[in-house]
Amino acid sequence: MSLALIQFCQGIRREGFTDKEVWILYFLLLSESSLMASIAANTTPYSGLPPINVQLFEAKARKGLSFADIGKAINRDEVWVAAAFYAQAKFSQEEIVKVGQVLEIDPVAISSVLGDHWWPDRGLVEMPPRDPVLYRLYEGIMVYGQPIKAVIHEKFGDGIMSMINCNVHVEKKPDPAGDRVVLTFDGKFLPYSQW
Numbered sequence: 748m749s750l751a752l753i754q755f756c757q758g759i760r761r762e763g764f765t766d767k768e769v770w771i772l773y774f775l776l777l778s779e780s781s782l783m784a785s786i787a788a789n790t791t792p793y794s795g796l797p798p799i800n801v802q803l804f805e806a807k808a809r810k811g812l813s814f815a816d817i818g819k820a821i822n823r824d825e826v827w828v829a830a831a832f833y834a835q836a837k838f839s840q841e842e843i844v845k846v847g848q849v850l851e852i853d854p855v856a857i858s859s860v861l862g863d864h865w866w867p868d869r870g871l872v873e874m875p876p877r878d879p880v881l882y883r884l885y886e887g888i889m890v891y892g893q894p895i896k897a898v899i900h901e902k903f904g905d906g907i908m909s910m911i912n913c914n915v916h917v918e919k920k921p922d923p924a925g926d927r928v929v930l931t932f933d934g935k936f937l938p939y940s941q942w
Contacts, residue, residue, distance in 0.1 A: 835869050914932075916930070
């Protein structure tokens with residue numbers, strides 16, 4: 748509990764509020780503390796983001812929304828929305844307006860930074876990544892990258908899987924031994940051209 752909240756509760760107790768009323772008020776104020784949610788903008792991964800993106804994260808936290816909640820409001824997948832929050836995908840003007848409405852941020856403020864004049868600088872992650880989740884994905888590519896590449900070539904021929912024309916989904920799969928993470932990369936196959 749913050750010193751200010753303690754002093755406030757002590758003050759209203761002196762004003763004649765009962766212990767029960769003080770505790771009810773305390774828990775109400777504590778639940779409202781998410782209204783003051785902030786992001787440590789000088790830490791990874793936020794330090795390299797435009798300040799408006801940090802504001803998006805703060806508003807998301809204040810409102811208690813998930814990326815899926817925001818995605819439903821703008822008709823986008825949760826992974827795509829997260830990518831846009833991390834400045835790895837570009838909101839349309841219509842999406843900026845809807846995101847502004849959902850998060851109660853002035854769409855003009857969002858558009859002034861992330862509008863038509865702005866383009867993502869993709870590739871936010873340092874290599875090799877230090878974050879455990881990102882490192883495990885990296886490790887998966889180090890271990891299974893060549894086998895996956897070989898199977899893609901056997902099934903499709905000489906080419907690549909597009910990350911531009913790609914949908915990414917994260918699913919939670921219940922399992923008696925512990926829940927499983929299911930990642931799906933649904934990318935268009937692009938054959939190499941011959942000339």
